[in-house]
Amino acid sequence: MAEVFADLVGQAEAVATLRRAADSAAALLRAEAVPATGAGGPAAESAAAAGAGMTHAWIFTGPPGSGRSVAARAFAAALQCVHGTGCGACPGCHTTLAGTHADVRLVVPEGLSIGVGEMRALVLRAASTPSGGRWQVVIISDADRLTEAAGNALLKAIEEPPPRTVFLLCAPSTHPDDVSVTIRSRCRIVPLRQPPADAVAEVLVRRDGIAPDVAGWAAAAAQGHVGRARRLARDPEARQRRDAVLAVPRRLTGVGAAFDAASALIEAAEAEAAASVAELDEAERAALQTALGAGGTGRGAAAAMRGAAGQLKDLEKRQKSRATRAQRDALDRALVDLAGFYRDALASALRAPVAPVHTDTAALAEAGAQKWAAEGALRRLEAVLECRGAIEANVKPRIAVEAMMLALWKG
Numbered sequence: 001m002a003e004v005f006a007d008l009v010g011q012a013e014a015v016a017t018l019r020r021a022a023d024s025a026a027a028l029l030r031a032e033a034v035p036a037t038g039a040g041g042p043a044a045e046s047a048a049a050a051g052a053g054m055t056h057a058w059i060f061t062g063p064p065g066s067g068r069s070v071a072a073r074a075f076a077a078a079l080q081c082v083h084g085t086g087c088g089a090c091p092g093c094h095t096t097l098a099g100t101h102a103d104v105r106l107v108v109p110e111g112l113s114i115g116v117g118e119m120r121a122l123v124l125r126a127a128s129t130p131s132g133g134r135w136q137v138v139i140i141s142d143a144d145r146l147t148e149a150a151g152n153a154l155l156k157a158i159e160e161p162p163p164r165t166v167f168l169l170c171a172p173s174t175h176p177d178d179v180s181v182t183i184r185s186r187c188r189i190v191p192l193r194q195p196p197a198d199a200v201a202e203v204l205v206r207r208d209g210i211a212p213d214v215a216g217w218a219a220a221a222a223q224g225h226v227g228r229a230r231r232l233a234r235d236p237e238a239r240q241r242r243d244a245v246l247a248v249p250r251r252l253t254g255v256g257a258a259f260d261a262a263s264a265l266i267e268a269a270e271a272e273a274a275a276s277v278a279e280l281d282e283a284e285r286a287a288l289q290t291a292l293g294a295g296g297t298g299r300g301a302a303a304a305m306r307g308a309a310g311q312l313k314d315l316e317k318r319q320k321s322r323a324t325r326a327q328r329d330a331l332d333r334a335l336v337d338l339a340g341f342y343r344d345a346l347a348s349a350l351r352a353p354v355a356p357v358h359t360d361t362a363a364l365a366e367a368g369a370q371k372w373a374a375e376g377a378l379r380r381l382e383a384v385l386e387c388r389g390a391i392e393a394n395v396k397p398r399i400a401v402e403a404m405m406l407a408l409w410k411g
């Protein structure tokens with residue numbers, strides 16, 4: 001098995017930092033294992049020296065798909081590695097990467113935000129002594145989706161960390177909108193960059209066994225998003241959805257067509273989101289009903305039913321929040337694809353020596369460039385980016401998309 005950082009695509013600098021930290025962390029554990037000869041004795045001194053590259057709180061930043069959570073998980077594995085290197089083969093590495101290590105907790109928000117209850121429970125468990133004798137690791141995969149109260153609960157833990165606990169936060173950036181200034185000030189930051197298309201293609205070929213020509217096309221079309229590239233290479237439905245989005249520019253022939261295109265885009269995002277959460281929703285509902293003993297009779301059944309109604313309502317609320325999030329994510333992917341098309345048109349109008357994002361619509365983008373010139377292509381690109389920004393700022397998606405389609409049609 002490859003060492004734990006092998007799947008971190010095009011991130012040499014970050015990997016070097018994390019390896020150094022893992023080395024320091026391992027040295028720290030070794031130094032602590034030596035019986036101390038008293039406060040300030042040689043063991044304490046060497047422990048301090050050994051820990052120089054390690055710290056208890058980290059933030060991984062980078063654009064979506066750059067591998068923030070992959071990096072966090074790989075680092076967690078390196079910390080739990082029984083050899084202290086992230087060998088990828090020992091039980092520590094293996095169980096961490098598989099998500100079953102007892103001392104590694106991963107928080108993946110399913111709704112639009114991570115709540116305070118979830119965070120408090122997590123912080124409490126993170127304070128316990130690591131059962132494997134190494135580190136308690138908490139990975140928060142979208143720290144930008146913490147509620148303010150949850151952020152405060154986390155901050156308290158980071159300010160007064162238990163001795164063997166490590167927090168790994170992932171966020172798009174260290175902007176105050178994503179991570180509070182006080183949390184940020186207590187963390188070491190590991191910036192990840194958008195991996196180059198050839199590095200993404202290489203990992204698709206090596207790790208996923210995808211044919212080189214398909215991998216090359218998918219890596220370019222996914223604009224540095226590793227997971228998206230893999231989906232495009234493997235999933236025909238994902239390819240169809242992308243084709244439909246890239247057909248939008250040539251369908252914008254009038255006001256009516258612009259509104260139709262807006263409806264089609266919104267409905268496609270809704271359908272994609274519904275398909276992605278339906279199975280999970282049903283499984284959760286069935287699991288909850290089983291846990292609540294649906295159909296049970298006898299003493300306490302009436303009281304249980306009253307409690308059950310509340311729990312079912314809670315579940316429905318969480319599922320609704322997750323569905324909204326899935327819709328936004330699907331719509332955002334579509335907008336990123338569309339932005340890529342107008343970026344190609346702009347590059348073509350400027351005769352910029354860069355490879356197109358969408359090789360399969362490059363000719364169309366070129367035709368657009370001739371019609372619109374650089375200014376027109378730029379205005380259209382900005383209309384797509386503005387639409388993304390508006391949705392991010394909670395403008396109703398339909399309104400934002402309609403405004404964008406009109407702008408794309410009028411230029």
Ligand SMILES: [Zn+2]
Nearest residue numbers: 081087090093
């Ligand atoms: Zn290992």
